[in-house]
Amino acid sequence: MTDALLRVDGLTKRFGGVIASEGVALEVANGELHAIIGPNGAGKTTLIGQLTGEIAPDSGRVHFAGQDITTLPTYRRSAIGMARSFQITSLFLDMTVLDNVALAVQAHSGHSFRFWTPARSETRLREPARAALARVGLGDRENVVVRDMSHGEHRQIEIAMALATRPRLLLLDEPMAGMGPEESARLVNLLRELKKEYTILLIEHDMEAVFALADRISVLVYGRVIATGAPATIRVNPEVIQAYLGEQQVAGHG
Amino acid sequence: MMPALTLRNVVVALLLLMLFLVPVYAAVIGNNFVLSLFTRIVILAMAATSLNLIMGYGGMVSFGHAAYLGIGGYVVGILAYEGILSGFLQWPLALLVSALIAFVIGLLSLRTRGVYFIMITLAFAQMIYYVGVSLNRYGADDGLTIYRRSQFGDLINLSNKTVFYYLCLVLLLASIYLVWRLVNSRFGMAIQGARSNDRRMHAIGFPTFRYRLTCFVIAGTICGLAGVLLANHTDFISPAVMHWTRSGDLIVMVVLGGMGSLFGPLIGTVAFLALEEWLSGITEYWQIIFGPLLLAIVLFARGGIDGLLAGIRRD
Ligand SMILES: Nc1ncnc2c1ncn2[C@@H]1O[C@H](COP(=O)(O)OP(=O)(O)OP(=O)(O)O)[C@@H](O)[C@H]1O
Ligand SMILES: [Mg+2]
Numbered sequence: 001m002t003d004a005l006l007r008v009d010g011l012t013k014r015f016g017g018v019i020a021s022e023g024v025a026l027e028v029a030n031g032e033l034h035a036i037i038g039p040n041g042a043g044k045t046t047l048i049g050q051l052t053g054e055i056a057p058d059s060g061r062v063h064f065a066g067q068d069i070t071t072l073p074t075y076r077r078s079a080i081g082m083a084r085s086f087q088i089t090s091l092f093l094d095m096t097v098l099d100n101v102a103l104a105v106q107a108h109s110g111h112s113f114r115f116w117t118p119a120r121s122e123t124r125l126r127e128p129a130r131a132a133l134a135r136v137g138l139g140d141r142e143n144v145v146v147r148d149m150s151h152g153e154h155r156q157i158e159i160a161m162a163l164a165t166r167p168r169l170l171l172l173d174e175p176m177a178g179m180g181p182e183e184s185a186r187l188v189n190l191l192r193e194l195k196k197e198y199t200i201l202l203i204e205h206d207m208e209a210v211f212a213l214a215d216r217i218s219v220l221v222y223g224r225v226i227a228t229g230a231p232a233t234i235r236v237n238p239e240v241i242q243a244y245l246g247e248q249q250v251a252g253h254g
Numbered sequence: 255m256m257p258a259l260t261l262r263n264v265v266v267a268l269l270l271l272m273l274f275l276v277p278v279y280a281a282v283i284g285n286n287f288v289l290s291l292f293t294r295i296v297i298l299a300m301a302a303t304s305l306n307l308i309m310g311y312g313g314m315v316s317f318g319h320a321a322y323l324g325i326g327g328y329v330v331g332i333l334a335y336e337g338i339l340s341g342f343l344q345w346p347l348a349l350l351v352s353a354l355i356a357f358v359i360g361l362l363s364l365r366t367r368g369v370y371f372i373m374i375t376l377a378f379a380q381m382i383y384y385v386g387v388s389l390n391r392y393g394a395d396d397g398l399t400i401y402r403r404s405q406f407g408d409l410i411n412l413s414n415k416t417v418f419y420y421l422c423l424v425l426l427l428a429s430i431y432l433v434w435r436l437v438n439s440r441f442g443m444a445i446q447g448a449r450s451n452d453r454r455m456h457a458i459g460f461p462t463f464r465y466r467l468t469c470f471v472i473a474g475t476i477c478g479l480a481g482v483l484l485a486n487h488t489d490f491i492s493p494a495v496m497h498w499t500r501s502g503d504l505i506v507m508v509v510l511g512g513m514g515s516l517f518g519p520l521i522g523t524v525a526f527l528a529l530e531e532w533l534s535g536i537t538e539y540w541q542i543i544f545g546p547l548l549l550a551i552v553l554f555a556r557g558g559i560d561g562l563l564a565g566i567r568r569d
Contacts, residue, residue, distance in 0.1 A: 052457060078459030090457075092450040103447050107459035112444040113468070119440045165458055 003030045004063075005169055005199050006051070011060035013046055013223075020046035021057065022223040028169065033191075033200040035210045038220035039244055044203045045087055047220070048171050051201075052084050053077050065168065078107065081168030085158040085175055087203070091146050097157060098142035101129035104164035132164040133157075136190060152183040159190070170200045176209065188212065207245070211235065219244060262563035266517045269524065273423055277416045289415055290487075295527050296422045297483045302507040302519035303429050304476035309505070310514035311437050312469045313449030314364070317372045318379025319504050321359075322352050322474045324386055324496030326481025331398045331491035332389075341404030341412075345482055352478025353471050355382070360470035364463060379501055386493035397492020404486055412486055422483050426520070429476050434516055436472070445469050509552050512560030521559050 006028040013021040020043040028034045036044055049055035051062060053074040061070045069077055092100045102125045106112060109124060119125060133139050136156040141149070146157065155175060162170055175191070176184045188209050194200065195213065204210050210217065211231045218228040221243045227234060234240055257263050273296065280289040301323055308314040329348035338344065363374040387395045403412040412418045436442045447455045448462040455462045485491045494500075503526070511522020529547070533540035555562045 054453070054456070073461070074456040075459050075461045078457060084457055086454075086457075090451060090454045092447055092454065094450055095446070099443070103443055103455075103460075104458040106440055106443060107455075112440040112460070112465060114440040115442075116435050116439055118435075118438045119443045120438065122440075125440075161454075161458060 004028065005030045005065060006201070007063040008047075008051070009061045009063075011047070011050055011062070012058045013043075013050060013055065014058055019043075019223045021050065021060075024060070024220070024223070024225055026218060026225065026228070028199060028201055031199055032215040033195045033202060033213055035202045035204060035214035035217045036220055037204070037207070037210055037217060037244060042220045043223040044220055045173055046223075048084060048173050048201075048203065051077075051171060052082060075107075078165055078167075081166075082171065083162035083165045083167035083169070084171040085162050085173055087173040087177055089151070089154040089158060091154060091157055091161070093147040094145065096143050096145055097133065097138060097149070098126065098129055100146055100157060101132050101160050101164045102126055104132075104161040105129050108165050128166075129160075129164055132160040135163060136160045137186065152179050155179055155183070155187070159187075163194075168199060170194065170198045172200060172202045172204075174203050174205060176204060176206050184209065260564070262560065265563055266521075269517075269521065270427075277419055281416075286415065289419055291527070291531065293415070293419045293422055293487050294484075295523055296419070296426050297480050297487060298504070298507065298527065299520040299523035300422070300426045300429050300483070301477045301480040302504055302511070302523045303426070303433060304473040304480065305504050306508045306513065306515075306519040307433050307436065307476070308470055308473040309508055310512075310518070311433075311442065311449065312445045312466060314466065314470060315372050315505070316375040316470075316473075316501070317498070317505065318359070318375035318377075318382075318501050319473075319477055320498075320500035321379040321382045321496050322356065322477035323481035323484055323500065324382065324491070324493065325352050325355055326478035326483075327485035327491035327495060328386065328389075328392070328398075328481075329478075330404060330482050330485045331400050332392055334400050334402060334404075335392060335398060339402050339405045341406045344404050345479075348482045349475050349478050352481070353475045356471045356474025356478075357467070359474075360467045364466050364470060376498060376501070379496065379498060383493050383496045383498070386496055393492065395493055397490055397494065400485060400489045400491065403489065404482070418487065422487070425479065425483065429479075430516060430520065432476070436469075437516075441465060441468070506548055506552075508558075510548060510558050512558030515557070515560040515564075518558055518560040525559060 004027040008024055008026040011021045011024040024047060038044055046055060050057045053072055061068060063069065064082060065080065092103065105125045105128045106119065130142065133142055136159050138153065138156050138160060141153065159175060176187055179187065184206060191213055202213065214231055216229060217231055217234045219226050219234065219240045226243060227237050227240050276292045277289055280286060305316065305319045308316055326348045329351050330344050333344050359375065359378045363371055363378065366374055392398045410417060410421065444460055444462065444465045447460065448466055452462055484495065507522040507526045508519050510525055511520065512518030529544060533544050
């Protein structure tokens with residue numbers, strides 16, 4: 001496939017006896033929203049970690065935009081257009097929302113060996129940050145210190161920070177984790193908008209959201225991709241139902 | 255923009271006014287000791303200010319910061335001993351050596367975090383301390399008397415105690431101003447981001463190591479300058495200024511005054527040395543009071559004295 005933005009081959013990662021990724025192969029085409037689903041501990045977050053370079057795979061390759069990035073440091077991957085949100089919120093808690101997002105802009109606006117001009121008065125940093133905040137619905141909260149905000153808002157900042165790096169590929173690790181139904185619904189709407197502009201790899205347990213948004217779905221179980229395909233085929237795949245969706249439905253009703 | 259009339263700003267303004275008036279006061283009461291004490295306070299406040307840059311803003315708790323006091327001092331002392339008295343040579347060389355040593359220490363220690371970083375910086379400082387002890391030509395652990403202060407021709411006469419005091423004060427204010435510009439610049443945002451959440455910094459595209467290393471070098475260099483001043487002030491340099499307890503004192507000054515606050519280190523240094531001076535005048539066993547008192551302030555006022563004044567909680 002020539003228009004694959006992200007291509008992963010034979011990715012394997014062990015933590016002692018635990019196999020978190022086992023020969024994972026994956027392609028994310030330009031412009032698609034590709035969802036990854038799977039039970040807890042299946043290795044979804046570990047996969048994202050290997051895509052962004054935080055975790056070094058034991059073997060396998062990662063190609064991004066036609067370049068082998070398997071050994072590229074995390075910050076360089078960000079520079080060439082990979083952005084992630086964290087499943088467990090990871091923000092600058094002691095700074096304001098705007099400072100958080102402006103830092104993400106700053107990272108992509110040349111080097112930071114600039115010692116004299118006050119960064120908070122640089123419109124080049126503040127305006128794009130404000131735009132990203134407006135996008136996720138936090139436009140009126142820019143001066144609040146992140147620590148003092150709600151969990152749902154933290155989730156929104158996660159996405160705003162990823163957007164502020166102007167990525168080509170968004171890696172979203174359970175963006176709805178811990179959100180109430182109303183917040184989730186708003187986020188689904190946002191993702192539907194973002195889908196038009198970005199290539200997205202979405203990890204999510206909310207099956208309603210996944211099946212509403214995804215162009216394709218890969219199912220990860222015990223570190224292995226057991227199925228990849230359109231939502232309609234995944235929904236009726238017996239192996240998937242047995243390994244994950246069945247359990248999901250039980251959990252959903254219980 | 256006019257600074258707001260808050261308790262904290264008023265205290266800082268009064269403190270600065272007092273510092274400017276110290277030589278006048280000393281002249282009026284004809285007591286040189288006060289001037290000497292405050293010269294020391296101002297110099298150590300500069301060292302604490304530089305430590306605050308890495309520790310308060312950068313989250314790099316160096317337990318070896320006093321090493322740069324010694325390095326700056328020894329460059330001046332050794333050059334003076336060898337007959338090179340020009341400050342135009344001594345001072346830049348002292349800054350250069352401080353920067354180089356900070357670069358090497360930073361390069362080797364900034365890969366570690368937390369307690370490991372504290373221990374490694376301590377270990378490096380101890381190494382430098384023992385280098386000082388082994389300098390037999392330059393007095394070994396007895397130290398080295400500096401018979402003539404750095405010479406700047408007709409520009410400035412450091413032997414004039416009042417002139418020297420004002421020079422130290424101006425350099426202190428210059429370092430505080432420098433830190434202020436730095437921490438609000440892009441560089442400073444990167445430093446503070448790395449303190450707050452280094453993992454996120456990498457994820458959004460920052461190679462933080464180079465910024466943290468640069469910050470470490472800047473702080474070491476400023477502290478080296480404080481060392482140059484200290485050696486000129488005491489006309490003496492010995493390994494004792496680099497003892498690990500001195501590094502501990504600097505940390506206490508910063509924490510006492512308020513980490514990550516611009517004037518915190520100055521406030522902390524004044525409080526530390528004034529308390530030390532006052533308590534040691536009352537009783538021989540002053541350290542028994544001093545220790546718990548510091549502990550109480552650090553524990554109950556987590557933002558230090560500056561935090562108390564500002565009435566805000568920092569954690
Ligand atoms: N740093 C680590 N050290 C040891 N084991 C780890 C580490 N990180 C993950 N694991 C293990 O690897 C497996 C995959 O974990 P991972 O977090 O990737 O799963 P996940 O699919 O994201 O799960 P969840 O849906 O709960 O977020 C788990 O068994 C986990 O315990
Ligand atoms: Mg996970």
